[in-house]
Amino acid sequence: MDTTMNSNIAANIRTQRLASLIPMLSQMIPDHAILSEPEQLKAYECDAFTTMRQMPLLTVLPDTIEQVQHVMRCCHALDIPVVARGAGTGLTAGSMPVENGVLLGMNKFDKIHDIDLHNRSAWIDPGVRNQAVSDATAPYNLYFAPDPSSQLACSVGGNVAENAGGVHCLKYGLTVHNILELDVITIEGERITIGGQALDAAGYDLLALMTGSEGLLGIIVGIRVKLLAKPASARVLLAAFATIEDAGNAIAEIIGAGIIPAGLEMIDQKGIQAIEALMHAGYPVNAAAVVICELDGSVKEVEDELNSVLTILHRLNASDIQISTNEAESKRIWAARKAAFPALACLAPDNYVMDGTIPRRALAQVWTKINLLADEYQLLVVNVFHAGDGNMHPSILFDSSDEDQHKRATELGTRILELCVQVGGTISGEHGIGLEKINQMCLQFTNNEISQFHALKSAFDSKALLNPGKQIPTLARCTEFHSMHIHNGEMPFPHLERF
Amino acid sequence: MDTTMNSNIAANIRTQRLASLIPMLSQMIPDHAILSEPEQLKAYECDAFTTMRQMPLLTVLPDTIEQVQHVMRCCHALDIPVVARGAGTGLTAGSMPVENGVLLGMNKFDKIHDIDLHNRSAWIDPGVRNQAVSDATAPYNLYFAPDPSSQLACSVGGNVAENAGGVHCLKYGLTVHNILELDVITIEGERITIGGQALDAAGYDLLALMTGSEGLLGIIVGIRVKLLAKPASARVLLAAFATIEDAGNAIAEIIGAGIIPAGLEMIDQKGIQAIEALMHAGYPVNAAAVVICELDGSVKEVEDELNSVLTILHRLNASDIQISTNEAESKRIWAARKAAFPALACLAPDNYVMDGTIPRRALAQVWTKINLLADEYQLLVVNVFHAGDGNMHPSILFDSSDEDQHKRATELGTRILELCVQVGGTISGEHGIGLEKINQMCLQFTNNEISQFHALKSAFDSKALLNPGKQIPTLARCTEFHSMHIHNGEMPFPHLERF
Known part of the structure; x- marks a missing residue:
């Protein structure tokens, strides 16, 4: 009875909101960018945390900043909630719609506007895919450091909203450490610019505050990302351990020696076996754990660090040590690690x-x-x-x-x-x-x-x-x-x- | 007439505030920690931006966190402004008192409570001097990276409040990049802990927000600082240029080559001459500009980078190149640079x-x-x-x-x-x-x-x-x-x- 009453109330709110919102939105948003049919909305009911789902009231797909401002002004005037969504690859239902709220899809914002080689930065739209930034800047030997596992699909706007990391964030930081400036639309529809090209910006650190705020503080419509130079050399090392303790100590000692690897990963026996079954990458299936360590930098620096790491590994009884000697071998070791989730899906x-x-x-x-x-x-x-x-x-x-x-x-x-x-x-x-x-x-x-x-x-x-x-x-x-x-x-x- | 009236009003407010505040403070703060005599207050009327001055209503010098909470509760209840002050070395009148407000001196918070070698961090009081952190951690070959010119005197709490930098922040970041956690007292006297030991903390990034907020958001009463391993090798290089353009291009090309020096400084001719007159450090007084570049890291890494930098400098017609071969020579080059402000005081x-x-x-x-x-x-x-x-x-x-x-x-x-x-x-x-x-x-x-x-x-x-x-x-x-x-x-x- 209560449930029926609640769903009746929700249906009434829905009808009222649609009646007031659609004509107002249509003043600036073309019809094709306003989705309201259930079969259209279905695609937006969850992110990659698929066990929670909710249909939105409407999905709006703006393609200009002015349109985003208009959507905000309409929702603010009518007290209608707004959830922004990038590529929908989030893992915590962060971009799942709220009941009778607008879902704001930012997919059409997919341009890289400017690559500034002198300042090593690029001004990009929030809907640009993470990998696309590194692809576009590869001819200049530059890349965007954050590398979440979903980097082929996920959008940089989403990376900012979640302060995404990845296997290389140990050395190169999270998203917050790799962006310089944001253009943000407030819920009132105002546009503000936060951060800047300088190492520090005046006033409160709104850039860090906005990063990781999961769409609760504003809508990101432009991002200046930092670009890093590709290291001259990068080598990947894989080592097997008979006990978890030795593997854990290896991690502690590598860091304790003052080395900051580009990546430092650990997989337990069940993980190794699942990955090996899917990928046949040559992972040692009888080990209690493997450690994967990537070192990058100048050729000599990498050699130096590789020797230090090997000394530690030998002392801690590591076995089956594999060291990549070229990019293809590095990729093979990483590809298997990155396939961990598909591998577990087989279990x-x-x-x-x-x-x-x-x-x-x-x-x-x-x-x-x-x-x-x-x-x-x-x-x-x-x-x-x-x-x-x-x-x-x-x-x-x-x-x-x-x-x-x-x-x-x-x-x-x-x-x-x-x-x-x-x-x-x-x-x-x-x-x-x-x-x-x-x-x-x-x-x-x-x-x-x-x-x-x-x-x-x-x-x-x-x-x-x-x-x-x-x-x-x-x-x-x-x-x-x-x-x-x-x-x-x-x-x-x-x-x-x-x- | 207006001025007289204003000063009469101010004097009345002063009398009223003292009458209500002192008995309330005294419930928890010992008398000797409440300064109210003009000759005592004189020391607190400005920071290092000495052309602006203002006497406070009172100076309170708490030595426990509970006392800070009490001061906040009193001021909040009585609507009296509070300005926090560390060592008073700020350059922008940030810790100058406000009229009829309390000056909260944090000098007595001067303990280093815990040096955690595994996590490479230390929990310290806000009044600890910047240099004291590196001194205390030197036996473990660790140091605190931010190095403002005032580092012998300035407090880490002040560094956090101003998000201080220094000559090495190019490579090692500002204060915000070198702290992990803060204990903060709000104006209501509540204690909150922000940040944490992990690379990222849940919720909004209050740690970054508080850093650089200049005492406007809360009172810092505890800081977990990040400690870095001292690099195995560090070399300092000084080069002279006949034109500003060549010097500027040298800076751009060094960074453009993917090198991130530990420090990269530039001084113009008038600066060189002033420094040389005071320090006799062997700076080339006829150059239009000098560039100072410090490279640090493993021995081989530094050698590699030194060669790359030299190639750039030669191409841009640098002359009088000096390269330190030991720590004493590095210190000589830096000491002269760090004496720039005393040298200018002679002019x-x-x-x-x-x-x-x-x-x-x-x-x-x-x-x-x-x-x-x-x-x-x-x-x-x-x-x-x-x-x-x-x-x-x-x-x-x-x-x-x-x-x-x-x-x-x-x-x-x-x-x-x-x-x-x-x-x-x-x-x-x-x-x-x-x-x-x-x-x-x-x-x-x-x-x-x-x-x-x-x-x-x-x-x-x-x-x-x-x-x-x-x-x-x-x-x-x-x-x-x-x-x-x-x-x-x-x-x-x-x-x-x-x-």
Whole structure:
């Protein structure tokens, strides 16, 4: 009865909003750029976190900044929520529509406007694909550093919204470290420019604030990305270990030696076996773990560092060491690593990828605890992760058609994130919060801190129309989460050391 | 008459505030930590921008976080402004007291609490001196990268508040790139923790927002700084050029070759001569400009890069090339550069140091225009600057006891900053805005952008009690500035290319 009433109310709101919004939008937006048929809207009901879905009221596909401003002004005037969407490759339901809200597709903004070789930057549209930037700048021996696994498809606007990382962010930073300037449209339809070409900009650091704000503060319509020179030399090294501890120590010692590899990854035995079954890349299937380490820089620098890394690996009983001697061999090693997710898809229909980040010191300990938790919940968890920066990506494999499995996977995910928080880490390394981890924000932050986030959100969007309900939980939600919590607020491993 | 009335009103407010504030503060702050005598307060009336002065109502010197919280709660309850102060070495009157406001001295927070070798970080008090961090971590071969010229005296809390840089920030970043976590007390007296040990933190990037916010958003009471490994090798190279253009091209080509020097500086002829007269460091006094370039990294890497830099320098007709072969020689070259400001003090009683930053491409052009402006205003301007990141520090030399000279110096400063904005640069590279450049914020930002800054400030400090009047101008002030502007809003060089 309640459900019927709610859905009746929702249907009424829908009718009213469509009636007022469409004529207003049409003053500036051509009809073909306003999608309202269910079969058109279906394509926009989720991002890559496919277990949560919601149809939007409308999808609008503007192709000029003025049109974006118009959409914002209409929605602001009529109090209609707006969710922006790039390529829809997000992993946390961050660009999932909200009920009876507008979905703003930024796909048509796909131009690279200017490549500035002197200042090593390019001014690009938000809908430009990540890989397309590096492709366009390759003739000048330049590239855009952030390289999320989805880089063939994902848009740079989405990278900014999520502050995306990738295997090379250990050395070259996250998206926030690789952009210089943004053009943003506020919910009132005003255009503001933040950041600049200088190392530091005057005033508050709105560039960093906007980066990673998941569409809650404004709509990104232009991006000046930083371009880096391709290193003269890059070599990839793969090593096998008989124990997790030795592999974890290898990571710690490489970093401890003052080396910052371009990438430093770790895969556990289940991951190795799954990848090898799919890719036949020559990964050592009997190892407890493999470490992949990429070194780049000048030829001599790479030689120097390679020798230091080899010394460490030998001391820690590494075996089956493979070292690439050319680009093709490097690509072979990386291609297998990058195929980890397709490989895991062969093991189970669903994969709940966690994105917790922990202090490097805690790697071996947390890994052991995750395996204990996996046993407790009777689920397979595979660890394939960016070990160099402590960004773990444990994959919980399950079958969502089995309701009990689905429930167990969700609970296990929560406990793994609790574990990350407990050792001094964070619930999100590079995927963002979206809706997926909104409850876990209550673990990470105090009520004071969450209130400060809300005050800040309100400074940009006082009516809370931009991507509402995502990223920052209400205090009421946190109270409910803490009260319903399976451990009654106790940490899962009360005696665990905080690093 | 008006002035007398105003000063009477101010005196009344003073009496009232003292009467209500002192008993309330005394509930938690010991008497000796509350300074109210004029001779005690005199020491706090200005920072290193000594031409602006203001006595505070009181100076409070807390030594626990609870005391800071108490001061905040008292001031919040009584609507009394608070200005925080570290070592008082700021260059923009950022920590100058406001009339009838509290000056919160953070000097007693001077402990290094924890050096974490595994995570390469240290948890420190805000009043710890910048150099003290590197001194304490030197036994572990680690250091804190930001190195402002005042590093012997300035506090890390102040570095965070101003997002300080230094000669090495080209390669190692500004303060924001070298801190991980902050403990902050809000104006309501709440304690919040922002950032974390992971590469990225969940939620909005409050760490970047707080860094460089000049005491307007909260009081920093704890800092986790990042520590870097000292490079195995570092060599410093000095080269002379017969023309500014060749020197500027050398900067551009070194960066263009993909080399990121640890430092890359440029000094003009007047600067060289002043430094040489004081330091006798062997600088070539007949050169139009010298470039100083430091390369660091592994031994082989430095050798590689040194050869590439030498090739560029020779092609651009550099002469008198000196290359350090040991640490003592490196220090000699740097010591002379770091003595630039004492050297300039021998030329004129006052030095108005500008902090504009421009795209590197514009260096030679802007330098020429600055010299034209210097002639127009009949003042000596010396250029000693961080050329690698485009951070210019033109020094306007004058005598403030000559009112006309003082006026000309101020106007010339404004025009130089306009020039920086016009070529696509910014009015502040590393010194902050404070009161000194508050008018120039109106040149840098549109009213929409300034309004956004105010909304954000209000989200942290709705009563505008934290360092009011600094950093972000009111819109009314901008309207007045634009209307009074000596060029009626016209850019000084209307045909100048924007880079």
